[in-house]
Amino acid sequence: MNSPFIMVVFGATGDLMRNKLLPALFSLFKKKQLGIEFFVIGFARRPFTNDSFRKMLRESIKNKNSVLVKKFLDNFYYQQGLFDDKKGYNQLIKKLNTFDNKLGACITRLFYLATPPDNYEIILDFLRSTKLSEGCGQGSSKWTRIIIEKPFGKDLDTARLLDKKLGNIFDEKQIFRVDHYLGKETVQNMVAFRFANKVFEPVWNENYIDHIQITWAEERGVGVHGKFFDGVGLLRDVGQNHLMQLIAGVAMEEPKSFTKEFLRDERAKVIKAIRPIAKIDVSKFVVRGQYNSYIKEKNVPQHSNTETFVAMKFFIDTPRFKNVPFYVRAGKNLQRNVVEISIVFVQSSNILFKEYGFPKIGNVLTIRIQPDEGISIRILAKKPGTKLALKTVNMHFTYQEAFQTKGADAYEKILVDIFAGDQMLFNRSDELSSSWEFITNILEGWSDHKSKVLMYAPGTWGPKEANDLIEKDGRKWL
């Protein structure tokens, strides 16, 4: 990244800035990947000065090298403003112009919406009415980009409205819809693994795959994010986005090439092909859970019906996967931190080896997104000894062992791509519409049938109904 840029972060005093953007920017700075001239302007409500803003950010940076950290933070500035008041935006324009004047050029402006989603509309309205969206003038709108974090809307209709608004202000090539799972090394590796190792291709279909299961589990509860989370729920928070990326990675067809539109085409096609769950069937195929101490979390209403856990079964209508059930479970306050996808193959040699300890589940290929990023395959081996007996063993690859690193942080990758204008790992609007269509059906099924959340104890694997969902088909969560 050699050309200068200015990134305006709306909501710059919040968690996203402190926990994700700042560490990623600092890491890129250390690797000299931010170019010589860059400016970050924090835009938020609190009355900071440049100095006190830098001081606040300093507390979130663990590095002890104070000279280096100071050099980094010298690029940060602050603009106090309310999202719904023109004054702050007008002052921001002045500030932006001083940077342009300093460099004698029209500097690329990146507007990062790192605020709660309720603020998106109003900020977008002001970006337009103050002409900030148009860049530094001189017909230079191409020098602006808008970066918007999930959740995009609350359901299909609100997502479409938001998208319409974005589309009225910016060209598609200026819009970066962030789902940081697309920036994860292991999510990108799914495409490389599947299409660079052709040995798996002949068996990657309904003839050989019995079913696919995906587990997305976090040990922690909602913590201090009760207010945000309660208005969203797990299905919108991770189901509509992160889980969709995992499903797309495992089920999509090979893109014609590794270029932005071909890859996004394939992701979009497979998400569109997820068979909708009829509203009336939602309680049959979707389990909705809440950990039983959730309502005691800070800022969570006492009678909240918000789900912190979801398990579901669905199909994908592509020739490759037509009859392969997908079982997905995701939740907070579960037993372990783990995100993984398991492709469970049909058990085919059981007749020949029946008497020698052939287990019910045979080959399983597991793609571990985190932790211990990597891939393993469960195979059967002959136990050492004079008698023939079989045992299940694992062959594995981990990023740590093979490359002595877990790979680049997702937000570093996301930021580098934003700076370079590369949209491959960002959602296109049709991908989002399709995923909202699927998710909105479930949300409406819950509300039409007044579905109740099922309680589960923290540190478990969710309500027992999540086990029933898969066990009634004669299968088990791995």
Ligand code: BG6
């Ligand atoms: C966020 C969700 O998008 O992703 C959080 O809003 C979740 O609820 C987080 O905890 C998980 O991200 P990661 O990278 O830690 O898996």
